[in-house]
Amino acid sequence: xxxxxxxxxxxxxxxxxxxxxxxxxxxxxxxxxxxxxxxxxxxxxxxxxxxxxxxxxxxxxxxxxxxxxxxxxxxxxxxxxxxxxxxxxxxxxxxxxxxxxxxxxxxxxxxxxxxxxxxxxxxxxxxxxxxxxxxxxxxxxxxxxxxxxxxxxxxxxxxxxxxxxxxxx
Amino acid sequence: xxxxxxxxxxxxxxxxxxxxxxxxxxxxxxxxxxxxxxxxxxxxxxxxxxxxxxxxxxxxxxxxxxxxxxxxxxxxxxxxxxxxxxxxxxxxxxxxxxxxxxxxxxxxxxxxxxxxxxxxxxxxxxxxxxxxxxxxxxxxxxxxxxxxxxxxxxxxxxxxxxxxxxxxx
DNA sequence: GGAGTGATACTCGGATATCTGGTGTCCGAGTTTTCGCGG
DNA sequence: CCGCGAAAACTCGGACACCAGATATCCGAGTATCACTCC
Numbered sequence: 001x002x003x004x005x006x007x008x009x010x011x012x013x014x015x016x017x018x019x020x021x022x023x024x025x026x027x028x029x030x031x032x033x034x035x036x037x038x039x040x041x042x043x044x045x046x047x048x049x050x051x052x053x054x055x056x057x058x059x060x061x062x063x064x065x066x067x068x069x070x071x072x073x074x075x076x077x078x079x080x081x082x083x084x085x086x087x088x089x090x091x092x093x094x095x096x097x098x099x100x101x102x103x104x105x106x107x108x109x110x111x112x113x114x115x116x117x118x119x120x121x122x123x124x125x126x127x128x129x130x131x132x133x134x135x136x137x138x139x140x141x142x143x144x145x146x147x148x149x150x151x152x153x154x155x156x157x158x159x160x161x162x163x164x165x166x167x168x169x
Numbered sequence: 170x171x172x173x174x175x176x177x178x179x180x181x182x183x184x185x186x187x188x189x190x191x192x193x194x195x196x197x198x199x200x201x202x203x204x205x206x207x208x209x210x211x212x213x214x215x216x217x218x219x220x221x222x223x224x225x226x227x228x229x230x231x232x233x234x235x236x237x238x239x240x241x242x243x244x245x246x247x248x249x250x251x252x253x254x255x256x257x258x259x260x261x262x263x264x265x266x267x268x269x270x271x272x273x274x275x276x277x278x279x280x281x282x283x284x285x286x287x288x289x290x291x292x293x294x295x296x297x298x299x300x301x302x303x304x305x306x307x308x309x310x311x312x313x314x315x316x317x318x319x320x321x322x323x324x325x326x327x328x329x330x331x332x333x334x335x336x337x338x
Numbered sequence: 339g340g341a342g343t344g345a346t347a348c349t350c351g352g353a354t355a356t357c358t359g360g361t362g363t364c365c366g367a368g369t370t371t372t373c374g375c376g377g
Numbered sequence: 378c379c380g381c382g383a384a385a386a387c388t389c390g391g392a393c394a395c396c397a398g399a400t401a402t403c404c405g406a407g408t409a410t411c412a413c414t415c416c
Binding site: 002029043044046050057058059061062063064 | 386390391
């Protein structure tokens, strides 16, 4: 089992966007340079986050991306689902029904115990993700990082943040 | 994120093997026929389970597979790790360190908060898997399935179970 | 009749193709800005 | 000096290659069994 690398990219981008001053946007190009990843591929994920309603995109020159909601209302689960999809990790293919032994029609009315057990673990995973918000991540970053480094990062980003006149209705 | 289909196959096979009478073995061919899956590919996963020490393989005619440990001591986490690997779903590639902004050498001494948050969810997933054993699965199967179907399955398997003289030292 | 022995048939084990999904890239559509022109 | 307008440049958005890992398969190595022969 492997989680898409885009999840990591998306979470870091959301954390950066969440730290911007009110109304500021950052172009995808800048986000890619800051994280040292492919700009075009990152755009693909940012587009997905936009469709999911987590970020807003501002077109045109001096455009970019910004959070669509307060960081406190964006959970890690929202982000993971947006990028990686809604489907659970375990997919039951009902191999119990392929047995050559004839079973009655009602034999499989109740769900497969293997499936139930695996989905229990999946629910625990999702609950742990849902209990953490983007605000928690941002708070942890500002707490643990060295203050000098944070200041330099903020400075670098401040030089590239955009404030468009577009209010996005 | 997608869990390997082999995990489902492995769990069902372990459940069947756990229901066999003491000392009985089933060939991979029979397990494949019972689940309606590719015999050769299932063998690949059974070999993996053997290497992980969850099942034992008996070579030669009238050989087959049997559990290597009591069902109570085999957790779902053991099975998932055996087939799908030890690695966590989320892999941190430390993109925070790729920033063009120069940081001090000690800036990244503490772990990445994104990584910490994601691994917290991963730990919850693993804990949920570790808390359930193969015996629980088998118990659930015998509880929820229709008794007539269970009897017919047991009968079909009884015709194919093997008792070799090999003690496997 | 019993023990030894060889062939046998069946099992598991590892190396080899195929294919889906994630990864990465490119070009086009859309919009705001900006510069120039006219009033 | 101010308003208008058209061109431009920069942005995001969707369609197209590439690659790794999971999926699926085949053939070979090994061993308990079984039948036959000999004692």
